[in-house]
Amino acid sequence: MWILAVVAFVVALAAASLAVVALRRQTAYRAPGTDALPEDVTGLRQEVAALRLEAGDALRHLAVVRYDAFGDMGGHLSWSLALLDDSGNGVVLTSIHGRSDARTYAKSISSWTCEQQLSPEEEEAVAHARP
Known part of the structure; x- marks a missing residue:
């Protein structure tokens, strides 16, 4: 053994x-x-x-807010789109759809703020795009 x-x-x-x-x-x-x-x-x-x-300079923070711009319109056809970089620089695009026309606006954003007055929907898009 x-x-x-x-x-x-x-x-x-x-x-x-x-x-x-x-x-x-x-x-x-x-x-x-x-x-x-x-x-x-x-x-x-x-x-x-x-x-x-x-x-860091790429427009990689984005958010879309859809809404009804007018009380008699449905379907959330109006929208605001925020396209921003890491520093909060970029643009907010807004398209307002009415019965007979659609208008598109662009507002420049710098350091998460805008020199022009933002609509509540545009402010919401910027807030949602912020990391």
Whole structure:
């Protein structure tokens, strides 16, 4: 019985030795171009930072508010759309639909505010677009 235990111990010791040798060979081998990896990672990080900076100016915050501009009209055909960047700069577009015509307005937004008077629906669109 103890002979079986000794044989099992010798086999386990041999397997552990082979595993250590294989691990040493694997870490000793370096694929071509792996020395440049840190420079590549640094370059990628710089590129991601530049893209994030560029994306800050993109009109990526938007909200639409649909409503009835006139009491006798239904279907929420009028709307206000806020298109803003991360700093709150952009535009609010509004389309007022009546029975016989439709009018479209554009108002410039700077730092989440407008020099012109905003309608309640336009203010709501800007508020919903704000992160």
